[in-house]
Amino acid sequence: MTRIAEACAGPAFIAFTVAGDPDPGMSVRIARTLIDAGADILELGVPFSDPPGDGPTIQKADERALNAGTTTDTVFSIVREIRAFSDIPIVLLTYFNPVYRRGPDRFYREAHEAGVDGILIADLPVEEADEVVDLSRRYGIDQIFLVSRDTSPKRLKVIARHAGGFLYLVSVHGVTGARPEIPEELPAFIHRVREQTALPLAVGFGISTPDHVSAVCRAGANGAIVGSAIVEIIERNLSREPEMMAGLHAYTSSLTAMKEERSGSSP
Amino acid sequence: MTENGRFGLYGGRYVPETLMHALLELEEAYTAASTDEIFRNELDFYLKEYAGRKTPLTYCRNLSAELGCRVYLKREDLLHGGAHKLNNTLAQGLLAKYMGKKKLIAETGAGQHGVATAMAGAVLGLPVEVYMGETDCRRQRLNVFRMEMMGATVHPVTTGTRTLKDAVNEAMRAWVATVEDTAYVLGSVVGPHPYPLMVRDFQSVIGRETREQILTKEGRLPDAVIACVGGGSNAIGIFHAFLADDVRLIGVEAGGTGTGRGEHGATLCAGTPGVLHGALSYLLQDEDGQIEGTHSVSAGLDYPGVGPEHSMLKDTGRVEYHSAGDAEVLNAFFHLSKSEGIVPALESSHAVSYAMDIAGEFGKDDILVICLSGRGDKDVAAVAEMTGGCR
Numbered sequence: 276m277t278r279i280a281e282a283c284a285g286p287a288f289i290a291f292t293v294a295g296d297p298d299p300g301m302s303v304r305i306a307r308t309l310i311d312a313g314a315d316i317l318e319l320g321v322p323f324s325d326p327p328g329d330g331p332t333i334q335k336a337d338e339r340a341l342n343a344g345t346t347t348d349t350v351f352s353i354v355r356e357i358r359a360f361s362d363i364p365i366v367l368l369t370y371f372n373p374v375y376r377r378g379p380d381r382f383y384r385e386a387h388e389a390g391v392d393g394i395l396i397a398d399l400p401v402e403e404a405d406e407v408v409d410l411s412r413r414y415g416i417d418q419i420f421l422v423s424r425d426t427s428p429k430r431l432k433v434i435a436r437h438a439g440g441f442l443y444l445v446s447v448h449g450v451t452g453a454r455p456e457i458p459e460e461l462p463a464f465i466h467r468v469r470e471q472t473a474l475p476l477a478v479g480f481g482i483s484t485p486d487h488v489s490a491v492c493r494a495g496a497n498g499a500i501v502g503s504a505i506v507e508i509i510e511r512n513l514s515r516e517p518e519m520m521a522g523l524h525a526y527t528s529s530l531t532a533m534k535e536e537r538s539g540s541s542p
Numbered sequence: 543m544t545e546n547g548r549f550g551l552y553g554g555r556y557v558p559e560t561l562m563h564a565l566l567e568l569e570e571a572y573t574a575a576s577t578d579e580i581f582r583n584e585l586d587f588y589l590k591e592y593a594g595r596k597t598p599l600t601y602c603r604n605l606s607a608e609l610g611c612r613v614y615l616k617r618e619d620l621l622h623g624g625a626h627k628l629n630n631t632l633a634q635g636l637l638a639k640y641m642g643k644k645k646l647i648a649e650t651g652a653g654q655h656g657v658a659t660a661m662a663g664a665v666l667g668l669p670v671e672v673y674m675g676e677t678d679c680r681r682q683r684l685n686v687f688r689m690e691m692m693g694a695t696v697h698p699v700t701t702g703t704r705t706l707k708d709a710v711n712e713a714m715r716a717w718v719a720t721v722e723d724t725a726y727v728l729g730s731v732v733g734p735h736p737y738p739l740m741v742r743d744f745q746s747v748i749g750r751e752t753r754e755q756i757l758t759k760e761g762r763l764p765d766a767v768i769a770c771v772g773g774g775s776n777a778i779g780i781f782h783a784f785l786a787d788d789v790r791l792i793g794v795e796a797g798g799t800g801t802g803r804g805e806h807g808a809t810l811c812a813g814t815p816g817v818l819h820g821a822l823s824y825l826l827q828d829e830d831g832q833i834e835g836t837h838s839v840s841a842g843l844d845y846p847g848v849g850p851e852h853s854m855l856k857d858t859g860r861v862e863y864h865s866a867g868d869a870e871v872l873n874a875f876f877h878l879s880k881s882e883g884i885v886p887a888l889e890s891s892h893a894v895s896y897a898m899d900i901a902g903e904f905g906k907d908d909i910l911v912i913c914l915s916g917r918g919d920k921d922v923a924a925v926a927e928m929t930g931g932c933r
């Protein structure tokens with residue numbers, strides 16, 4: 276079992292931020308705060324100039340990171356800096372072009388050397404993923420895939436065969452962004468996927484409150500992913516680092532507490 | 543072409559899982575429609591009776607005398623709406639109807655594709671939402687009014703560079719949220735499979751007509767066909783009928799104000815392969831794969847990507863790609879207006895400009911066909927502002 280899959284036994288609270296947001300140095304301190312507050316897995320977004328899967332909150336975070344000079348090299352050095360004080364599983368969430376442009380082999384090798392545990396490429400469906408799946412196995416990285424409510428049983432089977440770590444269930448029709456409610460169909464969606472795979476299931480997109488986290492865990496997921504709500508705290512406190520860190524700590528603690536209320540058995 | 547929509551290396555389907563179902567559904571519907579006689583007949587009806595096909599292939603006496611070769615214009619500027627875009631939007635709109643979709647969304651740069659989608663939506667009875675960069679809303683204001691007049695809602699896009707690429711991003715975001723009942727009418731031969739294939743098929747009518755018309759008028763094929771390339775739909779539309787012939791095919795990109803970063807939109811001339819908006823193709827990008835800003839006097843060519851089929855045709859050398867700069871383009875805009883009484887779109891003026899540049903390579907009996915992809919009415923206000931009136 277990989278470190279990511281182990282962390283999902285918890286269930287896992289998965290915290291997302293954009294690497295380099297608002298600048299590379301602060302981004303490392305933000306990671307430390309999220310880890311201190313109880314995050315089980317850290318998901319780092321590789322900033323991209325044109326993220327069509329992301330809502331305004333994460334778009335702006337990407338822009339801040341890029342404006343602060345974040346490059347692919349910087350992302351790997353941020354991972355190394357986090358590795359210096361924590362062995363939390365780290366997942367990179369990226370679009371394909373930065374991977375393609377660097378050369379997939381080099382990207383995966385450098386990710387592995389920096390200490391990355393998993394990679395999710397947001398715009399790389401399983402049909403296009405043969406090469407990176409091979410690379411992920413060669414470098415001991417979990418290749419994580421998205422599953423949507425529309426993913427057919429046939430495709431789900433193919434995805435499950437290629438996937439490592441956990442399956443990332445997209446809860447909504449839409450882009451990333453905090454939403455007031457989680458969709459009614461979510462428990463049925465989780466059950467449907469659960470019947471077809473033994474992989475841990477983590478739910479993301481729109482999760483932002485302790486109630487969401489506990490509902491997701493109660494419905495049988497092994498992890499809840501929170502991104503935009505974390506990034507919003509960063510955005511609100513850009514020039515006030517102490518308040519930012521305090522806010523992130525308090526918020527993350529409130530979410531990690533809720534996941535403990537999960538009923539039912541572990542995977 | 544393979545199953546996943548490859549043109550050689552290029553193309554493919556690089557989209558989030560949340561769009562896969564919709565793309566597979568679209569591919570299936572498109573494949574069915576392309577052999578469905580009822581669909582074809584209905585589309586032919588709209589193209590003929592509503593859009594005004596076939597468009598003329600005009601012999602330009604004055605320009606020919608001046609340039610020393612036989613110059614023809616394929617008059618997509620005379621298509622309803624004033625550009626080739628309607629060929630594609632009527633077809634995609636009709637397909638959406640056959641699929642039971644209730645709404646159309648589209649991106650637009652120059653506004654011509656937005657206008658053409660608004661027309662298709664109005665005539666087919668489907669509501670339309672258009673995403674348009676704020677910069678483009680300003681420089682193509684007339685087209686914003688036109689879209690609104692035909693009942694479309696225009697959403698100005700304020701992210702990124704506020705031009706066409708950001709309008710595509712925003713349209714994709716809107717589509718993900720509404721895939722169940724909404725069709726995304728993409729305006730060029732870009733994007734994930736099946737768009738590059740489908741839009742090329744819908745625009746190929748330009749080249750089929752041109753081939754037939756030139757054979758009737760001249761009894762032979764042209765020596766060269768020239769078209770501007772933004773995403774590349776009018777170019778692939780006219781080139782496609784000539785790919786297997788001994789005809790020089792020339793695509794002209796936006797040379798902007800120079801060759802530096804952010805100064806042009808000459809993707810095939812200056813770019814490198816990468817993935818943007820769902821397909822692998824040439825892109826203007828930095829060493830980390832971040833997309834670079836672009837500039838062109840024409841909003842419709844102000845785009846850092848290009849169709850995957852063009853990317854392949856560049857590599858194989860079957861099509862030559864060059865660029866024309868803003869100043870030469872403005873010159874061509876005025877020149878064609880004066881010499882033939884035809885005001886070309888700034889996009890199409892790129893093709894005119896390059897044709898004027900290379901006319902010296904042709905003899906007096908050689909035949910040059912320029913794809914006049916659109917008319918320039920939409921550009922008159924912006925050009926007047928830029929140049930302080932006429933020259």
Ligand SMILES: Cc1ncc(COP(=O)(O)O)c(C=O)c1O
Nearest residue numbers: 654772773774775776842915916
């Ligand atoms: C008149 C005209 N020509 C050309 C283009 C560029 O598109 P494409 O390269 O897909 O033909 C546009 C786009 O807005 C246009 O309006």
